[in-house]
Structures are given as C-alpha cells and as structure tokens.
Amino acid sequence: MRVLVTRPRPAAERTALKLEAMGHQPVVLPLMQAQHFVAAVRAGFDRPHEAIAVTSAEAVRVLAGLGPALQPHLATALFAVGAATAGAATDLGFTDVRVGAGTGEALAETVAGFFGPETGSLLYFAGLPRADGFEHALRQRAIDHVTVECYRMIPLDHPPETRATLTRSGPFDAVLLYSRETARRLAALMRESGVDCADFSGRYLCLSDSVKEALPAGAPAEVAIAPDEASLLDLL
Structure with missing residues (x-):
C-alpha cells in the first residue's frame, strides 16, 4: 500500500522504515516541526x-x-x-x-x-x-x-507543486495521523488545494478520537485501539 506519513522528522523516517519492512510504500510529508x-x-x-x-x-x-x-x-x-x-x-x-x-x-x-x-x-x-x-x-x-x-x-509550509506531486499517482491507500494539530494542518492543505478528503485517501488512520475529530466531516477515518504506533500500524 502507498502510505502517507505526516509526523515530524526524525520520527517520520523511523516510521517509514517500519512500513517498508511491512511491504508498504511510505511517502514522508511532515506537516509540523x-x-x-x-x-x-x-x-x-x-x-x-x-x-x-x-x-x-x-x-x-x-x-x-x-x-x-x-x-x-x-x-x-x-x-x-x-x-x-x-x-x-x-x-x-x-x-x-x-x-x-x-x-x-x-x-x-x-x-x-x-x-x-x-x-x-x-x-x-x-x-x-x-x-x-x-x-x-x-x-x-x-x-x-x-x-x-x-x-x-509549528506548521511546515509545502509549495503547491509538492502537493500536486503527492496526488499525481492517485489517492493514497492510507494516511497516518499522530496528532490533532497534524490532522488540522492536513485538512487545511486539502482545502487550500481544492482536494476532497475522500479523493486524497481512502483511509485516514488516527492515533486517537481527538485526532479523528480534527478531520473534515465524512473523512473515512479509523482510530487505533490504543494510542501507540504499533496499534496504529495494525490498522493497515
């Protein structure tokens, strides 16, 4: 699966390695630093x-x-x-x-x-x-x-060409969201780009209910059974 990792560096790189070991294709896009x-x-x-x-x-x-x-x-x-x-x-x-x-x-x-x-x-x-x-x-x-x-x-800015590149290969199979602020930032980027959340990804995997609540209404979101990365990756 093609999975978007939104958490800050350096944690994002560690998550990407875990995803690769699971056979997925990670794409790292930190939204906060x-x-x-x-x-x-x-x-x-x-x-x-x-x-x-x-x-x-x-x-x-x-x-x-x-x-x-x-x-x-x-x-x-x-x-x-x-x-x-x-x-x-x-x-x-x-x-x-x-x-x-x-x-x-x-x-x-x-x-x-x-x-x-x-x-x-x-x-x-x-x-x-x-x-x-x-x-x-x-x-x-x-x-x-x-x-x-x-x-x-603090939010990280990404130019429009970066956002366009992300969606060029079609929707992500899943987006990993670790914090409420990151979910808010992603929702703002999608609004600015005119992209519907359902077209951006078929699944938004959230670390907690609080993270899910920050997503736009109707986003296909799931919440990990426990607030840790192992439980979040289990959703994949």
Missing part, C-alpha cells in the same frame, strides 16, 4: 522537584539538548505517557522510568501512586499546543506540579 526551548528546560530543573513527567518523545529530545548538564537528573523518577516515550527516556539514560497506559489521564493515575500529600512537586516538560488531560487530572488529584513548556510545534 518542533522548535526546542532548551533554556526553558535548564530553568525548569532549577525548581524544586521530586519527579519528572513527559507526555511525548519530543520532550525527551529537548531534554537531550542539555548534554552533560542532564547527568545529575538521570536518577530522578521520570513518568512517561507510554512505552515509546519511556523507551526514548531510557535510551537517553534515565534509570527510574515509570510507564503510563498511553493517555494523560492514565499517566496522572500512575503519578498519583508515587506522590503523597507531602511528597513534593512534579516537573512536567510539555509542548505547545497540547491537550490538557494530564494537567487537568493532576489538578483533580491535588498533585503539586509545574509545567515547563519546552517545545512548540
């Missing part, structure tokens, strides 16, 4: 904290930007939203990584098992824009936390 704020991470670590939380592998990549200055923090308990993010943190050198069940709400439940009334504060390294599920769940559980916005996802 991350702008990192390493200085915000450095300032965040100066705050008193007993644990760290991350809800994306992108946040882990920002932490890596500290280089040797990250070393004193690698033994701090780190809560990761799911297995992929946890793996990125482990690869970076964190030694006490605790894995959530794939959603912000589930991660807050995991954090709640660690934090007692006098435990202290959680340092949450987050991106913009983001869903508020994790922070809302932390507030509901009265868990003291500080959010450090350490990266921003």
Whole structure:
C-alpha cells in the first residue's frame, strides 16, 4: 500500500522504515516541526522537584539538548505517557522510568501512586499546543506540579507543486495521523488545494478520537485501539 506519513522528522523516517519492512510504500510529508526551548528546560530543573513527567518523545529530545548538564537528573523518577516515550527516556539514560497506559489521564493515575500529600512537586516538560488531560487530572488529584513548556510545534509550509506531486499517482491507500494539530494542518492543505478528503485517501488512520475529530466531516477515518504506533500500524 502507498502510505502517507505526516509526523515530524526524525520520527517520520523511523516510521517509514517500519512500513517498508511491512511491504508498504511510505511517502514522508511532515506537516509540523518542533522548535526546542532548551533554556526553558535548564530553568525548569532549577525548581524544586521530586519527579519528572513527559507526555511525548519530543520532550525527551529537548531534554537531550542539555548534554552533560542532564547527568545529575538521570536518577530522578521520570513518568512517561507510554512505552515509546519511556523507551526514548531510557535510551537517553534515565534509570527510574515509570510507564503510563498511553493517555494523560492514565499517566496522572500512575503519578498519583508515587506522590503523597507531602511528597513534593512534579516537573512536567510539555509542548505547545497540547491537550490538557494530564494537567487537568493532576489538578483533580491535588498533585503539586509545574509545567515547563519546552517545545512548540509549528506548521511546515509545502509549495503547491509538492502537493500536486503527492496526488499525481492517485489517492493514497492510507494516511497516518499522530496528532490533532497534524490532522488540522492536513485538512487545511486539502482545502487550500481544492482536494476532497475522500479523493486524497481512502483511509485516514488516527492515533486517537481527538485526532479523528480534527478531520473534515465524512473523512473515512479509523482510530487505533490504543494510542501507540504499533496499534496504529495494525490498522493497515
């Protein structure tokens, strides 16, 4: 199958290799790119904290930007939203990584098992824009936390000739969508190009219901059984 990969680099290249191994033909078209704020991470670590939380592998990549200055923090308990993010943190050198069940709400439940009334504060390294599920769940559980916005996802522009090239070979068999913002950006590109979503692809494979909701009405969309890439690729 001819599959469009819309996630940012470098993750898009890793996904493309997986698709090739499955016998598919990947086409990489990142729609967003991350702008990192390493200085915000450095300032965040100066705050008193007993644990760290991350809800994306992108946040882990920002932490890596500290280089040797990250070393004193690698033994701090780190809560990761799911297995992929946890793996990125482990690869970076964190030694006490605790894995959530794939959603912000589930991660807050995991954090709640660690934090007692006098435990202290959680340092949450987050991106913009983001869903508020994790922070809302932390507030509901009265868990003291500080959010450090350490990266921003910004749209990537693609010239009209690039869009034309994409559709020259006919509709994609599937489009992989990992975030709500990416789905919104793709919908905007299709509107700008005058392309109907059903003509662009016969299937839009979404990591979550939130991603699906950002697509135009009537888009032939499917949602992964769990919010991870393995479940998304299982839809193929």
